[in-house]
Amino acid sequence: xxxxxxxxxxxxxxxxxxxxxxxxxxxxxxxxxxxxxxxxxxxxxxxxxxxxxxxxxxxxxxxxxxxxxxxxxxxxxxxxxxxxxxxxxxxxxxxxxxxxxxxxxxxxxxxxxxxxxxxxxxxxxxxxxxxxxxxxxxxxxxxxxxxxxxxxxxxxxxxxxxxxxxxxxxxxxxxxxxxxxxxxxxxxxxxxxxxxxxxxxxxxxxxxxxxxxxxxx
Amino acid sequence: xxxxxxxxxxxxxxxxxxxxxxxxxxxxxxxxxxxxxxxxxxxxxxxxxxxxxxxxxxxxxxxxxxxxxxxxxxxxxxxxxxxxxxxxxxxxxxxxxxxxxxxxxxxxxxxxxxxxxxxxxxxxxxxxxxxxxxxxxxxxxxxxxxxxxxxxxxxxxxxxxxxxxxxxxxxxxxxxxxxxxxxxxxxxxxxxxxxxxxxxxxxxxxxxxxxxxxxxxxxxxxxxxxxxxxxxxxxxxxxxxxxxxxxxxxxxxxxxxxxxxxxxxxxxxxxxxxxxxxxxxxxxxxxxxxxxxxxxxxxxxxxxxxxxxxxxxxxxxxxxxxxxxxxxxxxxxxxxxxxxxxxxxxxxxxxxxxxxxxxxxxxxxxxxxxxxxxxxxxxxxxxxxxxxxxxxxxxxxxxxxxxxxxxxxxxxxxxxxxxxxxxxxx
Numbered sequence: 103x104x105x106x107x108x109x110x111x112x113x114x115x116x117x118x119x120x121x122x123x124x125x126x127x128x129x130x131x132x133x134x135x136x137x138x139x140x141x142x143x144x145x146x147x148x149x150x151x152x153x154x155x156x157x158x159x160x161x162x163x164x165x166x167x168x169x170x171x172x173x174x175x176x177x178x179x180x181x182x183x184x185x186x187x188x189x190x191x192x193x194x195x196x197x198x199x200x201x202x203x204x205x206x207x208x209x210x211x212x213x214x215x216x217x218x219x220x221x222x223x224x225x226x227x228x229x230x231x232x233x234x235x236x237x238x239x240x241x242x243x244x245x246x247x248x249x250x251x252x253x254x255x256x257x258x259x260x261x262x263x264x265x266x267x268x269x270x271x272x273x274x275x276x277x278x279x280x281x282x283x284x285x286x287x288x289x290x291x292x293x294x295x296x297x298x299x300x301x302x303x304x305x306x307x308x309x310x311x312x313x314x315x316x317x318x319x
Numbered sequence: 320x321x322x323x324x325x326x327x328x329x330x331x332x333x334x335x336x337x338x339x340x341x342x343x344x345x346x347x348x349x350x351x352x353x354x355x356x357x358x359x360x361x362x363x364x365x366x367x368x369x370x371x372x373x374x375x376x377x378x379x380x381x382x383x384x385x386x387x388x389x390x391x392x393x394x395x396x397x398x399x400x401x402x403x404x405x406x407x408x409x410x411x412x413x414x415x416x417x418x419x420x421x422x423x424x425x426x427x428x429x430x431x432x433x434x435x436x437x438x439x440x441x442x443x444x445x446x447x448x449x450x451x452x453x454x455x456x457x458x459x460x461x462x463x464x465x466x467x468x469x470x471x472x473x474x475x476x477x478x479x480x481x482x483x484x485x486x487x488x489x490x491x492x493x494x495x496x497x498x499x500x501x502x503x504x505x506x507x508x509x510x511x512x513x514x515x516x517x518x519x520x521x522x523x524x525x526x527x528x529x530x531x532x533x534x535x536x537x538x539x540x541x542x543x544x545x546x547x548x549x550x551x552x553x554x555x556x557x558x559x560x561x562x563x564x565x566x567x568x569x570x571x572x573x574x575x576x577x578x579x580x581x582x583x584x585x586x587x588x589x590x591x592x593x594x595x596x597x598x599x600x601x602x603x604x605x606x607x608x609x610x611x612x613x614x615x616x617x618x619x620x621x622x623x624x625x626x627x628x629x630x631x632x633x634x635x636x637x638x639x640x641x642x643x644x645x646x647x648x649x650x651x652x653x654x655x656x657x658x659x660x661x662x663x664x665x666x667x668x669x670x671x672x673x674x675x676x677x678x679x680x681x682x683x684x685x686x687x688x689x690x691x692x693x694x695x696x697x698x699x700x701x702x703x704x705x706x707x708x709x710x711x712x713x714x715x716x717x718x719x720x721x722x723x724x725x726x727x728x729x730x731x732x733x734x735x736x737x738x739x740x741x742x743x744x745x
Contacts, residue, residue, distance in 0.1 A: 156622065163622040187609055187618045190634040191627060210605050213598055243637050 103226060104130040106148040108139040108165055109184075110158050114209070118152065121212065125219045136164035143172040143179070150226035154209075155185040155192070166192055177201050182225045184209050188233045190240065197230070197312055205231035205268075221268075230268035230308045237266045240315045253295050261288045266311045336507055339514045340454030342398050346447040346517065354440040357384050361433055374420045378410075381423050382704055384432045389725040391439075391521055393737050399511075400687060401518040406527040406534055409541050409718060427534060428527070435524040446520055450513035453506035456482075460499020468492035546719040553615075560611050568604040572597045620660050624650045628660050629681060636667050639678045646685040649744040655720055659692060659740060662713045662724075666694045666736045669709060674698025674734055685744055693737045700732035713738070 105127045109115040112134075119132050131142040135158045143151060151172070157165040169181045182205035183196060196204045205225040211233065212218045221231035241251070241263060254262065264274045271289065275282040289307075293299070298310050357380070364380045367373030385407065395401040407428045410419050423429050459467075460481055472478025474488040481495035482502075527534055575597040582590040612618065620628035626644035633640035650656065663681065670676045676698030684691045704710045704726055714724045722740035 187613070189619055189631045191619065191631040210602050213602060239635060243634075 103150065103223075104128045104146070104148045105222075106130050106139070106142045106146055106151045107132040107153075108134070108136075108142075108151070108157060108168075109154045110134045110156070114154075118212065121215055121218070122152075122222070125215075127222070135159060136168050139165065139168045140172065143168070144175070147176075150180040150182060150222060152182045152184065152222065155183055163192070166195070170195060173199060173201075173204075178203050178228070180225045180228065181205070182207065182222055182231065184212075188235050190236055193232060193236045193312075197309065200309055200313075202230055202306075202309060203228045206236065207231060207233045208235060220273075224268055229270075232267050232308075232312070234263070234267060237263050240266070240312075251296075254292065258288055258292050258295075261285060262292050262311065265289065265292075266308060266315070268308050333507065336454065336510045339398070339511045340451050340506065342394070343447045343449075343510070343514050343517065344451035344455065346394075347444055347451055350447055351440055351444045353387055354436045354443070357387055358433070358436040358440065361436070368420070374416050378416065378419045378423060381429055381432075384429075384436065386704060386726055388432050388435065388525060389723055390727060391525070392723055393725045393739060395518040395521060396687075396689065396739065397691065399515045399518045401515065401522055403518075403522045403526050404721075405525075405723060406538050408534075408538055409545055409715060431525060431527070435521070438524050439521070442520060443517065446513065446517040450506070450510040450517075453502055453513070454510055457499035457503040457506070460495045460497075460502070463492045464496025464499070466492075468495075542715075542718045545715050549715065557611065557615065560607070564607040565604040565611070568600045568607070572600040572604070575600065616657065617660065620656060624648075625656045625659055626683060628656075629663055629683060632660070632664055632667065633679075633681060636671055636679070638671060638676060640667075640681065641679075642681045642683070644683045646683070646744055649685075651685075651690060651742045651744055655690065655740055655742045658716045658720060658722070659690060659738070662716065662738055663692060663694060665709045665713050669702060670694070670696040670698055670734065674700065674702065674732065676732075676734075688741055688743060690740045690742050690744075691737065692739075693735060695733060695735045698732050698734055699730070700728045700734050701730045702726055702728040702734050702736075710736075 103126075105122055107115065107118055107122070107129060109118060109132075115132055115134065119129050122129060130146045130148045133139050133142050137159075139151075139153065139157065142148075151169065153165045153169045155163050155165045157168070166183060169183060173179050173181060177199065178201045180203035181196070183192070184207055185192070186209055188206060188208055193206050196206055203225055205221055207218070207221060211221070224231050241259065251259070260278065261274060264277060269277070271282050271285045275285045278285070293307075296311075296314055298307075298314060360380045361377075361384060364373050364376045368377060389405065392403045392405060395403050405428070408422065408426045410422050414422060463479070463481055463486055468479065468486050468489065468491075470478075472487055477485040477487045479486040482498055484491060484495045484498055486492050486495055575593045579590045579593045579597070582593065617628055617631075619631040626642075626647050629644070630642045633642050651659070667679065667681075670679050674696055676696035679694065679696040682691075682693040682695075702708075702710065704714055704724065710724065710726060716722075717724055717738060717740060720740045720742070722738060724736070724738045726734070726736050728734035728736075
């Protein structure tokens with residue numbers, strides 16, 4: 103799988119290259135600035151891009167902007183954005199086009215190599231990988247104010263949280279140490295309580311959840 | 320084309336006149352009782368100073384007076400573009416009640432406020448009522464002409480006076496209606512200027528005069544000292560947080576790694592356990608650093624500027640919020656953005672924690688070299704700028720930039736906090 107990597111700090115870039123290569127990814131390019139990233143994404147057509155939010159020369163949210171632009175030019179281009187901090191505002195911008203294949207994680211998540219690699223693969227396959235922090239902010243906000251989430255049981259909230267991060271039923275079952283059928287039952291309960299259409303598509307259901315969490319503000 | 324553009328110009332003008340007339344009515348209705356009550360309270364409180372009670376009550380009452388004056392400053396700038404500078408001397412945070420009271424009484428701005436209250440309840444009331452009356456009095460004339468006169472007379476005697484027209488039947492009622500038209504025409508031409516006269520009068524009394532440049536210099540010196548003190552305290556806090564938090568965790572992590580090095584052959588199980596702990600230490604250190612950065616210079620503010628930073632902030636509060644920004648894409652100077660951001664953050668925290676609000680509206684605008692922010696919530700109200708409240712901290716922060724803070728928060732709500740900072744956008 104071919105990856106374009108953008109990170110301005112040498113140490114981190116080097117570490118990420120090593121980590122991805124250890125898990126059999128092919129590094130198509132490892133760049134350190136916004137313009138370079140834009141060029142690499144246009145010319146190399148990678149399977150997935152791993153991008154730092156803050157990049158030179160502006161040192162603002164240049165990485166995010168480049169990624170969003172690249173996705174406008176090539177809809178569905180899988181992009182995993184890494185950041186020193188996570189903001190719902192940015193998560194919404196990434197999810198806004200509704201085509202999936204996006205991820206938004208804290209940089210610390212690379213500490214757990216397996217989970218991080220799992221996230222990269224999920225994004226490359228067109229799924230989503232949202233940082234648990236984003237989801238938690240969303241959930242705490244919703245459960246404070248809106249009734250439908252209040253009707254969920256503690257277990258269902260747990261499942262919803264993992265589902266919103268982009269996990270499949272199998273992965274959720276593995277993490278919560280229950281059977282996949284139990285999860286399937288939970289998810290259909292959740293969909294019923296939230297009034298969402300049941301869908302087989304992993305990615306669509308996450309977007310539906312996030313869209314639900316996002317609206318009614 | 321000519322006609323239609325003239326027509327729309329007239330419509331705009333008419334809307335402006337109605338708006339200004341309504342505002343004048345608000346000023347008259349709120350201003351008179353407000354000024355009266357505050358003035359009486361202030362005089363009583365001052366008389367009680369020799370008895371000791373006044374030392375405690377005076378700062379509270381004067382804070383109310385200042386709030387009232389600041390509200391007027393804000394509406395003067397917003398409604399008519401009349402800028403009324405304020406020249407209050409800051410009161411040290413740690414002053415005792417006597418020091419605080421003495422400080423306020425020795426401030427010329429305090430006495431200017433008290434004189435203004437007298438003017439505001441007399442001449443100020445008249446100049447606010449006049450434009451309102453010009454706009455609304457004609458309605459009575461039209462109502463009389465339309466038949467209301469029958470309530471007052473059967474046509475044989477003078478039952479009602481409309482201005483100088485004695486109403487005694489349909490004919491004189493029509494005359495009253497005609498006079499109403501005259502008033503309305505006068506209102507169309509005069510109301511905005513009359514409202515402006517009201518604010519100019521306010522400015523004449525409330526603004527520091529030319530002879531008070533020295534006063535201004537003193538204010539600047541003191542706000543500068545406050546700013547320096549605040550930033551020194553901030554640096555100490557950052558140093559302490561780094562020292563006790565992230566730094567300590569990194570040291571612990573280094574020690575754990577050293578132990579792991581020694582154990583890796585002898586006791587792999589123990590080494591693995593320590594590795595997990597070291598990883599947790601580094602994650603915790605990162606979280607602490609992240610929180611620290613958010614407290615100094617929030618990342619979204621650095622990356623996107625005030626508008627998006629406030630939007631991100633609103634997303635993080637656990638209540639429904641609505642943010643409007645009219646200057647997206649343009650940035651103010653970093654210190655101004657930072658002061659405004661933390662002010663909004665503090666106000667939002669208050670709304671959630673103390674006011675028990677479940678909805679908040681944040682409005683950010685920039686015009687005429689002024690950044691104006693209004694935060695309104697539907698909570699229980701009762702917020703005021705006083706000692707020890709976060710609002711006093713905001714006021715000090717804004718003071719450095721000649722910014723003004725005004726709070727309107729009647730018991731029962733809603734609370735509206737407006738702040739203004741002079742600044743240019745780029």
